[in-house]
Amino acid sequence: MVQEAEAIEARALEEIARAADPSDLEEIRIRYMGKNGDLTRVLRSVGKAAPEDRPRIGQRVNQAKKTIGEALEVRRAACEAGGESAAGALDVTLPGRPPPLGSKHPLTMIREEVTEIFRDMGFSVVDGPEVEWDYYNFEALNIPRDHPARDTQDTFYLGSDIVLRTHTSPVQVRVMEQQKPPVRVIVPGRTYRHENPDATHAFTFHQCEGLYVDKGVTMAQLKGDMTYFAQRLFGGKVKVRFLPDFFPFTEPSVQYDFSCVACGGVGCRICKQTGWLEISGAGMVDPAVFGFVDYDPEVYTGYAFGMGLDRLAMFKYGIDSIHMFLENDLRQLEGP
């Protein structure tokens, strides 16, 4: 019986290999494995064999059945793929089997885009702790304990001298403590403000800090470099403007705006009809900050800037709510 099964298997496989289309295959299936098929007949007769032989024979017959079944499937798929069906070509309009589409988060995408541009401009990318000493977050940035500027940065405290960093600027100080000029770094990272969330406010932000210290660094370079960055990110027509502003750790300080990337500067809903998008603050490193890290302000000058990655992502990808970023609605994040 074992030999019989093996012979049937060999014969069937040969016929399957020669079959031209699914209807041939169906005929073969019925001939061997149908109700009165050859193999089915053998299988039925296993019961007549000696009891000690039965498992061995049964196993072999079953294996033949499995082998033939698989061969039929493989051949059928091959016929269809090759369009060899007698009934005509396969239906190419049936849905395919898509691989799952993964995606990176918009905050990751913008961070990678931004860091790539700055890497091209010769900036190193560094980071620092999110739970930070008051000293780095405030004191060494020329914001002493009793300075009213602390009110503008509502702060989460973890004890009297530890905070959740309110900006990425403390890393400026950490880097300058570690390294002599020239320093040319950016710091992308997460920051926190003690603000109740509403339509336009969140308590978690993502910023990117920049710092360039060397001999002869000027505000004109700050403007030139920010313009290059803006144009790399948003296209060659974007303009940059500086407005006077105040930060204790830069002097002079500016707010910098990009011409509206949605309307090109003529005024629209996104830029509230002003033609400009407020990006963030920048300026020349205040000599007081150099004092904390032992740089000689008579020898070195530097510029520093910040930017909100959340805002840049909103402008870049047309996202209209700051809360989208941490909501993680997969229907929104998934897919192309």
Place this chain on the structure above:
Amino acid sequence: MVIKVPLSWLQAYCDVPWPVDELVDRLVLTGLEVDGVEAVGSDFEGFVVGHVERVDRHPNADRLSLCTVDVGGEFLQVICGAPNVAAGQKVPVARVGAVLSGGLEIRKAKIRGVESFGMICSEAELNLSDDHEGIMVLEAGAVPGQPLKDILGGPETVLSIDVGTNRPDCLSLTGVAREITALSGGELRMPSGGVDEAGPPVDDLASVRVDAPDDCPRFVGRVITGVRIGPSPDWLKRRIEAAGIRSISNVVDVTNYVMLEMGQPLHAYDLDRLAGRGIVVRRAGEEEAFTTLDGVDRTLDGEVLMIADHETGIGVGGVMGGLNTEITHETDRVFLEGACFDAVRVRRGSKTLQLQTDASRRFERGMDPELQGEAVGRAAGLIAEVAGGVVAEGMIDVRTPAAPDPVIRLRVSRVNGLLGTDLDRDETAALLRRLRFDVRPDGVDLEVRVPSFRRDVLREVDLIEEVARLYGYDKIEPAASTPPRDDSAEAREREEALRGRQDDQRRLRDTMAGFGFTEVVTHSLLHPDLNQLIDPSRPSVMVDNPLSPELSAMRSSLAASVLSVVRWNANRKVRDIRIFEAGRVFWAKEEGLPDEPEHLCIAVTGQRHSPHWDGPPGAFDFYDLKGLAEALPARLGLDRVETVPYDNVDPLFDADRTGELLADGVRVGRFGAVAHRVLDRYEIREPVWMGVIDCGVLFGQASDRKAYRAPPKYPAVERDLAIVVPETVTHRDILKEIRACSGDLLEAVELFDVYRGAQIAADSKSMAYAMRFRSGERTLTDTEVTRLQDKVLRRLVSRYRAELRS
């Protein structure tokens, strides 16, 4: 701090030669941030002055009054809901047809069965302020029937200017006017502090002693006698209300008016309520009790500066006066205070009391020490004008000797060096003169004397900022910087390490996205119970002042918030989820800042892929996750990746379904089925598979990059080996033996079948391996390979009672 600047009032001090839009642009470009421009008031078409003849109760409504109002010979019946309406008042009346600021048109109406022919208006309804608590009461001299515009003026434009903490000199109308004249070159018309002093010498009436001169470098006082406290005239009321301050009484309104005008906070005391008619400036005692003007009982401490009379406290210096000496209708003699308090002292007082006022905000930004005499004189004169009374002769002026104005040397080369401009000495001097700095040339440089109102300017660099903003940042030509090149080995190594880490982070995310996972980003703050649930042995890093208990701890694992994402989406019928997050977790340390290791958390639930017409995809299981978890380190360049049973307890996972991931023998993470206990807490019904990997360890292991490997030169020999072993023997046990016996010649080994059931003894399983042997030096012979295979089998037989399966 935002101040409101009514344009018509501003024009009292300077000409504004531009339309509003242009004014705003110019202010913004030189450093005053204009937050908004709003129109206050209107033409008041259809609004007239009314005289309330009589007030009766509405027959059908307790809270409504039935008023008879004379609007110039014509008597209107008007229903009014305001509690402050009274016969004899002059009030603004909207006649039928008038339109309120909200857009509502007044019509003849029947209210609870009684007809009403107009409306008596609140300030809010007139678009004058937000005050809608009661109706507005006009001055008694107003004439019934007179158009309201005659009394209130036409529409007013009010700028909201957000003044930075560095520019206290702009916290007043004259300060803003000074900026405008710097732009326009026009004249600045400062109000005069000169006053007609017809009363007795002030020293006979009151005295001042300053016991804390560091906290109060200057204290100026004047006395006005014989005042009549009452409502302010409409012009005064209108100006301060347009600037956002409520009218209280003529004397108090004048102190606010002068604060708005000149930036000097002033306080008026009832002189006759001052014990000893004298003022003492001192620190508060510990636990000194005091009731501020707002009626709140407060407990002070030694950090707070107290203004006192000879018995008790009467005001918190620079913050708020006391209830005990406030101006009342009985007040006859007013003591007017104008002081220069130390910024830090006022800030401490304000923080201690948790009370910020218009005064405290101005003081804590720094006060011009030369302003007090002018401001107090100006206010005394105005009080005499609007409240009657006589100003006493002279003023009390207690001060520490004024420091001379600072003189700063400004190097023109430094200006250009910092800004990248090409200004010459005289251009630079001209810019500073427009800002009222006293500038003298000194060789190629400048010597600049800083006026008292610009005490924010202390250093050369501060002057450079003044030059820059007036010159105009738009005129600074952009220039590109050249990246510096640091050829030191140290710099190169540092850069290489930084780049390597960044590239790893990027590759990690790219790989996960490539595997079909969606990246999520969650908050770092959560409820500490969730940390406890997942990592009970680790104390949470807690925030002292959280927004809510749900946001009071820093996450100690990513799992908690990633599970929240699973639940949030499952609730929205997203059931097949493949997500990951890479981010920091926060682990408390004994001392100092917490550790912030970077983790990767992977979560999957539901089906392997979306449904397809060809058949069901099957549910995600342990081995899907395992395949992924092992593929990731491999993708990052690690060769030897394996999973071993995790024999400790990780409360995140179901104990029986947890694997520990090893890369080159080092533990990099764990994965498995999320424990039911955890899922129940999140009310997640479907099984969730999760992996948690420590990125730092992973990247550290991956730091040796994959090297190029030449393709094999000699053919491989493949052999299959099917054995039956007891259930207790693991795949890993068998692999170990196969590897140990085969040595270097084993190129690969793969498990291709596991079978249990018929023909296999209970408590046993059949495992089938495909082995591939190859030598890098020669072609292996059949005998050689058979020998190896036999050796493997013998070893398995002896060690694990394996049987060869035929």
